[in-house]
Amino acid sequence: MDWFLFLKYLFIAVCCTLIVWFTIKIGFRSSTDIEAVPPEPEVLPGDDSRSTVLRRLYWNFTAVLIVVPTLLLVLGTTLQTAAWNQPVTLTLAGALLLIWGMSFWTGMLAFPDPVQKTELTDFSAFHEGQIPDEPFRAQPSESEGTSDD
């Protein structure tokens, strides 16, 4: 696929988008039988306790770091049959270890069990909102991290 072919496909896609959107918007607008939807009250996302926000910020930061070794691994597919003690393979192994390490260390792979000990009898107590916070490691970046998302 050369570049102009891609541009052609992009152009076709843009035309199709506009055609589909405005055909629906203009062609089918006689709709008296559908009940008018009342304007919805806007609800802000609810689960923003401070620890959740900080954890998500921390995980976002880690995700950006994980992208780099992953792309390195993708580059390494051209050297699939190199010997295991070649420097490239060793580097790739290091990248893989880094990925595992980062995702373990930040708690991305941990399954906290909030409902493990609750019996059916004290189920109402569980619904009162005693869902314990997930084990969130105190990180040095926590002090300056502010809720920005």
Add this chain to the structure above:
Amino acid sequence: MTETVLLLLGMLGLLFMVLVLSFTLSELAYPLSETGFKARLLCAVRRIAHAQKQIRNRSDQYLLLFSLLCSLLMFCLYPVLYTIFSTRTGSLSSQSELVTCRFAPLLFLGLLNLLQIAGEVSLAITERRRIASISLILNAFFWLPLLLAWAAVVAYLPVYSSHAVQGGHTSLPLIVLQPAGTFALILAWMAPYLLINACPDRRVSPVQNWLRELRLVTGILVLDLVAVSPSCFFPLGEKSTGMQFGELAASLVFILVLVVLVLRLRVFLQRCSGFDPERLWKLILWLALIALTASFFAFHLLGMSDPLMHVLLNFSLLAIWAGFLLPKANLKRLTTIAKHNSTPLIEDQT
């Protein structure tokens, strides 16, 4: 010239079918108002047109248009994807071309992943004030499983280099050779759809709902092609007609399997009240990481050139994931607790 016209006509027909399918699927979110197929289709389109008029916010309109553009571009690139994934030649082209070079399948799959991420994120931004659990999708770490699954699958795509695997030849498709990675790719691709539809108290807005169903249909088309595409163990040269027919039949069957899988998963997650989206995300992340490690070990450290050994390794890893990690998501127990706790809710569902 005739080939181009035929291709255009075929794509137009396919686009029409995809649109009709997406309208039908989007009407499923509402209680049955009409009975006939055509009446329901018209009702769905009118509902969408009505909701389009109510979107006053201009940036929302542009974001929705952009999301539609992403899924339609994915659809328009489908024939290119088909030619890239279905032909395997050993020669390199010397022309100055964009992605016909050695890494075409790799790059193309990455491009489609980016289109998927852009479309879903722009769709989610317009709905973020309406659905509480959507803020997960807008995070960077949510898309990590998709990236890792891409990296795991890429090792099995036919990439032509002097170090490419030499050894046993087989015509097994990718889904058999690398089941863990392909399954992770499918799950990560469909995760936003599943998460948003599993949210119990969401307000269904018709336009976004329709766009999401359209993204589901085009995504299934693309994933199907990737899953049944020949791998790096595929023998060079022309394919026989019988093999082509077999591939076509396999892809048709796999499309059906994918549709049923996604719709059943959606119903299952809707039944789990109190279901935590983050747990599903963690499950997919585990699976993607396991698949990535498996492809690294198989190709770089062990240097396995026998395709059946790859099948054995990946299937056993998938079984390990299903046995040890799937129970940790507590999906089953949440269902039973919900049954004990709120029987009337279950009763009117069934």
